Amino acid sequence: DGGITQSPKYLFRKEGQNVTLSCEQNLNHDAMYWYRQDPGQGLRLIYYSQIVNDFQKGDIAEGYSVSREKKESFPLTVTSAQKNPTAFYLCASSIGTSGSSYNEQFFGPGTRLTVL
Amino acid sequence: RKEVEQDPGPFNVPEGATVAFNCTYSNSASQSFFWYRQDCRKEPKLLMSVYSSGNEDGRFTAQLNRASQYISLLIRDSKLSDSATYLCAVNIRLGNTGRRALTFGSGTRLQVQP
Numbered sequence: 001d002g003g004i005t006q007s008p009k010y011l012f013r014k015e016g017q018n019v020t021l022s023c024e025q026n027l028n029h030d031a032m033y034w035y036r037q038d039p040g041q042g043l044r045l046i047y048y049s050q051i052v053n054d055f056q057k058g059d060i061a062e063g064y065s066v067s068r069e070k071k072e073s074f075p076l077t078v079t080s081a082q083k084n085p086t087a088f089y090l091c092a093s094s095i096g097t098s099g100s101s102y103n104e105q106f107f108g109p110g111t112r113l114t115v116l
Numbered sequence: 117r118k119e120v121e122q123d124p125g126p127f128n129v130p131e132g133a134t135v136a137f138n139c140t141y142s143n144s145a146s147q148s149f150f151w152y153r154q155d156c157r158k159e160p161k162l163l164m165s166v167y168s169s170g171n172e173d174g175r176f177t178a179q180l181n182r183a184s185q186y187i188s189l190l191i192r193d194s195k196l197s198d199s200a201t202y203l204c205a206v207n208i209r210l211g212n213t214g215r216r217a218l219t220f221g222s223g224t225r226l227q228v229q230p
Contacts, residue, residue: 033217040124042203042222043160058217090159104150105205105218107159 003027004108006091011113013078013085021076021111023091030096032074033105036060037088049074050096078113086115119143120206122221130229133194137224139204140186148207149187151178153200154223160203164189194228201225 004025013019025032031050035043045058049068063082068074074093078085089111095103122139129135141149149166164171166178166187177190187204201223208219 035220040222042120043220045217045219048217088157104162104165106162110159 004091004093004106006089006108006111008111009109011111013113013115015115016080018077018079019113021078021089021091021113023074023076023108024072025074025091025093025108026072027093027106028071029093029106030071031094031103032068033092033094034058034064034066034074034076035090035092037090037110043090046076085113088112118221119208119219120204120221122204122224124222124224126225126227128227128229129194131194131196133228134190134192135194135226136188136190137202137204137226138186138188139206139221139224140184141204141206141219142185143206143208144182144185146206146208149178149180150205150218151176151187151189152203152205152220154203155200160220163202191226194226196228196230199226199228 007022033048034046037043044060046064047055047058047066049055052068052071055066055068063079065077091108092105094105120141127135151163152160153163154160164178166180170179175192179188203223204221205218
């Protein structure tokens with residue numbers, strides 16, 4: 001089955017710890033994204049990647065880091081520098097963002113991160 | 117002003133009612149528009165892309181008004197299963213790279229009641 005997977009579904013972190021959230025897609029999509037959603041809020045863009053070995057900061061990149069070593073994978077690390085990391089983290093992918101057209105984004109099931 | 121704004125609701129409607137949501141956007145250069153549905157504690161799922169000519173999918177109709185910079189979603193004959201939060205999304209150019217990403221509204225909550 002084609003799709004986007006995220007793991008783990010739930011994650012608990014102690015203050016001061018770095019944690020890495022996994023995102024994998026087998027849709028052969030070029031572009032991948034990470035969003036954060038807080039209760040009652042919309043999605044805010046953390047990082048995005050157009051192609052392998054390339055990524056750009058979104059609106060709220062501070063305290064986060066990413067890598068894109070493979071087309072299928074776009075892991076997100078939440079570092080201890082992120083002061084309020086408890087949130088719902090969503091990974092998405094799209095065919096690409098070339099030219100003037102834009103393709104729909106499809107989301108993984110998300111990871112709920114709680115800082116203890 | 118937020119780049120993409122929605123009325124948070126909730127919209128409480130009886131089964132069978134017609135309900136409409138609007139979503140305003142501030143960047144006149146935006147070119148692509150989408151409606152997503154999000155159930156409680158789940159990921160957003162694409163409901164419809166919004167085309168310049170408007171588009172319809174069963175009970176759902178999406179419209180784009182470029183002059184007034186808003187998109188709309190109309191749901192006819194509401195079902196209990198339509199209860200969810202509806203997010204609009206607009207593509208926004210990021211910086212000078214020409215690269216784009218979606219900017220989401222905060223969502224409008226719909227509760228369809230028996």
